[in-house]
Amino acid sequence: MTGVQIKRVSLIAPSTCLPRSEKSRVTQTIRYLTSILGQVEIDVCPYLFSSDELIDHVTAPLDDRAQSFKEAIRDSDLIISVAGGTGAEDIVFKIDKKDYRILRERKPLLIGFSDFTFLLNEIYYNSHIPAVYFPTLRLGRGNLKKIEDLFFDRPIQYHGTAWLTEPPKRRLTGIPLGGNLSTFVNFLNRKEPPAFNWKKYILFFEDIQIDVEDLHRLLAALRRHKVFKEIKGLVIGSLASYNKNGNYRAVQKENLRFVRNYLSDIIEKRKERKNPLPILSVSNFGHNVPRDMMAVPIGGQVVIDRHKNVT
Structure with missing residues (x-):
């Protein structure tokens, strides 16, 4: 996707640790990755299953997590954050x-996924290299081919639910x-917020366990x-x-009804200006999605047609 041949892969843990019961899933993910990439060197961060003594919901002290990240960007061609949670945005202070x-x-x-949103967008904004929003430990036979195509710059397609x-x-x-x-709102x-020319972009977002009032605050920030x-x-x-x-x-x-209602005045104004705001809902993008989880190429390119095809 970035045009770089993948010879070395790093699994990092900048956020919340994995439960030890997930060890088999990590092993399975490594097996899937090698089936896609062939014989590559895999480096596994020592903090995957650890907790910091002072802040137990993160894997290690900030300096250690940041050092792990800095080593990965210097040595590896594919860098995977294995879990979301809380803590990835701390590393931005150290970059x-x-x-x-x-x-x-x-x-x-x-x-990366979930709180790694901050780093994916921050790195794209400052370095202009694309990244992928996807929970890699959800990699399985159902989406293996699409992730392989994404790695090798081949088009992949998903289908939306409703306009x-x-x-x-x-x-x-x-x-x-x-x-x-x-996390994107925190970003x-x-x-001094990042100065995006929004005319170029399509915003993908998901969240977990938010109610309408939470959603109201987040949309108001956007x-x-x-x-x-x-x-x-x-x-x-x-x-x-x-x-x-x-x-x-x-x-x-x-x-979804609230999103449509909250943005109704903007939708109408943009329609009058002949610059409509299309809004598509999809069912395969988010936390705990069971099938065909969508991989979003942050900083890449996407094409959406009126038939709800997302390519």
């Missing part, structure tokens, strides 16, 4: 100009940004940053904790 120069020169491919607005008259082409909504909320004024489109995944037997569908439906 310096030299690190960003190395990222631009080496162009390693980074993959919350009128579908676009022509194909929508743009650069994906986003990931976890709460923007700073004294509105404050003028994201909706010019962004090419929105792709909205799961906004609740997925489960088969609970009230997931009802909560998801309520959240």
Whole structure:
């Protein structure tokens, strides 16, 4: 995806540790990766299953996690954050100009999920190299071919669920940004926010266990940053904790209805300006999604047509 041949892979743990019961899943993921990439060197960070003595919801002290990240971007071609949780954004404080120069020169491919949203978007913004929003430990036979195609710059396609607005008259082409909504808002909320030209971008977002009031605050923040004024489109995944037997569908439906209602004035204004804001919902993007989990190439390219195909 970045044009770099993958010879060495690093599994890093900048956030919350994995439970030891996930060891078999890590082994399986390594097996899947080698089936895609062939004989590659795999480096496994020592902090995957550890907890910091002072802050037990992160894997190690900040300096150790940052050092692990800095070594990975210098030595590896594919860097995978194995778990989300909390803590990845701490590392941003430790990334310096030299690190960003190395990222631009080496162009390693980074993959992460959930709170790693912050780093994926930060690195794309500062180094202009694409990254992938995907929970790699969810890699399985159902999505193996698509991830392989993504690694080797072959097009992959997913299918959306429903348009919350009128579908676009022509194909929508743009650069994906986003990931976890709460984390992406944190990424923007700073004294000097990143200065994106939103006209180029399509915002993908998902979240977990947020209610309508949480969603209201998050959308208000995006509105404050003028994201909706010019962004090419929105792709909205799961906004609740997925489960088969609970009230997931009802909560998801309520959240999607709120998004449409909250943005109704912007939707109408942009329609009048002949610059519509298309909003597509998808069912295979988010936490705990059981099948065909969507991989989003942050900083890459995506094409969406009126038939809900996402390529």
